[in-house]
Amino acid sequence: MIGCGSFWWGEAADKPALAQRSVAVTAREDARPTGMVDGGFRDFHAALCLSPLRAINKPTFALNGFDSSFLMRHAADVVSIPKHRKAIDRLDAQIVRLLNERTKHVLAIGDMKLRAGEEIYAPHRERAVFERICELNQGPMTDDQLRAVYREIMSSALALEKTMTIAYLGPEATFTHQAAIQKFGSSLRYASQKTIADVFSEVSKTRADYGVVPVENTTEGVVTHTLDMFVDSDLKIVAQIVLPIQYCLAGNGQGGDIQRLYAHPQALAQCRSWVQKNLPRAEIFETSSNARSAELVAHPTFKNPKLRGKAAAITGVLAAEKYGLDLLEQDIQDNAANATRFLVLGRQCGPPTGDDRTSLLISVADKSGALHEAIAAFRRYKINMTKIESRPSKRKAWEYFFFIDCNGHVQERKVVKAIHDLGRHCNFVKVLGSYPNTE
Numbered sequence: 001m002i003g004c005g006s007f008w009w010g011e012a013a014d015k016p017a018l019a020q021r022s023v024a025v026t027a028r029e030d031a032r033p034t035g036m037v038d039g040g041f042r043d044f045h046a047a048l049c050l051s052p053l054r055a056i057n058k059p060t061f062a063l064n065g066f067d068s069s070f071l072m073r074h075a076a077d078v079v080s081i082p083k084h085r086k087a088i089d090r091l092d093a094q095i096v097r098l099l100n101e102r103t104k105h106v107l108a109i110g111d112m113k114l115r116a117g118e119e120i121y122a123p124h125r126e127r128a129v130f131e132r133i134c135e136l137n138q139g140p141m142t143d144d145q146l147r148a149v150y151r152e153i154m155s156s157a158l159a160l161e162k163t164m165t166i167a168y169l170g171p172e173a174t175f176t177h178q179a180a181i182q183k184f185g186s187s188l189r190y191a192s193q194k195t196i197a198d199v200f201s202e203v204s205k206t207r208a209d210y211g212v213v214p215v216e217n218t219t220e221g222v223v224t225h226t227l228d229m230f231v232d233s234d235l236k237i238v239a240q241i242v243l244p245i246q247y248c249l250a251g252n253g254q255g256g257d258i259q260r261l262y263a264h265p266q267a268l269a270q271c272r273s274w275v276q277k278n279l280p281r282a283e284i285f286e287t288s289s290n291a292r293s294a295e296l297v298a299h300p301t302f303k304n305p306k307l308r309g310k311a312a313a314i315t316g317v318l319a320a321e322k323y324g325l326d327l328l329e330q331d332i333q334d335n336a337a338n339a340t341r342f343l344v345l346g347r348q349c350g351p352p353t354g355d356d357r358t359s360l361l362i363s364v365a366d367k368s369g370a371l372h373e374a375i376a377a378f379r380r381y382k383i384n385m386t387k388i389e390s391r392p393s394k395r396k397a398w399e400y401f402f403f404i405d406c407n408g409h410v411q412e413r414k415v416v417k418a419i420h421d422l423g424r425h426c427n428f429v430k431v432l433g434s435y436p437n438t439e
Contacts, residue, residue, distance in 0.1 A: 124436060152186060174290055180342075214341070218337060236347060248329060298325055380421065388403070
């Protein structure tokens with residue numbers, strides 16, 4: 001057996017007496033193990049005396065001190081809450097100093113960009129930062145939590161570099177608004193717009209630095225108005241946002257016999273099966289947005305005792321919170337993987353990141369095999385074409401434009417060659433943008 005004061009390890013550890021309560025451990029202060037936490041050996045000795053012991057089948061104490069793994073398992077017993085808080089205070093002081101030091105470097109870069117006429121926001125750099133911090137992350141914070149923290153750090157830096165305005169398809173508290181905040185953080189100025197055309201106009205006229213518009217949903221498909229706007233616009237797609245769409249049923253009180261249901265047509269389409277099963281007798285009123293649905297149900301009329309619980313809205317959690325509604329049901333969308341892709345509109349595309357997507361607009365001649373001949377370029381150069389969508393040109397009957405997404409960046413050699421070959425078979429080819437291929 002190995003002894004340390006009156007504490008014994010080995011055969012004696014199996015005896016019932018040692019599995020009960022207090023055990024005295026005596027040791028000299030100079031036997032304190034390297035790396036002992038603040039509070040000293042006496043604190044650890046006291047913690048042992050207050051805790052029941054478990055039977056231990058192998059020696060945990062060395063002859064001249066403690067085993068570090070044993071110490072770490074009991075560290076929570078050793079350091080008191082006030083000492084933890086003092087340590088946190090010290091770390092906070094370091095974090096504040098380092099954040100301000102980091103921001104000074106960001107502002108210096110921003111000043112150089114402004115003098116060179118470059119865009120402040122750099123999606124490729126943003127992606128590189130997120131990837132690097134996730135590689136460095138050893139927990140206990142998750143990668144998503146760390147990205148959320150850095151999103152706000154970068155958002156505050158952007159706001160200091162320049163007073164930036166983000167136009168988005170409103171009203172406030174819609175999924176587009178939520179997507180914009182997810183991309184740019186909460187420190188920038190957001191300008192709600194009534195229509196997709198208004199978002200394009202605000203960015204084109206430089207009244208907004210960037211714009212955010214929806215382009216497709218996994219359940220309902222493309223947003224055709226967004227595609228149509230690119231035909232005559234000079235704006236570029238500089239980034240994309242993929243937002244999981246989770247609908248809720250919101251109302252006043254606990255709900256009950258719901259007779260009126262307010263919903264945007266897209267929201268209703270994405271929750272159709274749930275509504276048919278759970279609210280088959282409710283009268284449906286279409287609205288202009290999910291936020292408007294919540295606003296209508298929040299009207300004082302429906303808080304009257306006679307009407308309370310008679311109306312509900314299909315909306316998002318953000319809108320329900322904004323208008324003070326109760327969440328009656330959550331995740332009522334028919335497709336659990338329901339998501340919407342949004343585009344960030346700007347004036348300049350960033351450099352390649354190594355994993356990018358390029359969006360194109362083409363028009364082919366009205367002859368047999370024209371489209372097949374045109375898109376053969378993607379196969380020829382082994383480029384994955386991830387999407388193709390046709391839209392009427394609205395200029396000539398039965399004439400169509402084709403919107404294409406493919407992997408790669410417009411500065412990559414094989415993409416340049418593919419676009420050159422497209423030009424030989426198309427009436428025109430327009431590059432809408434190259435941007436990080438985030439999913």
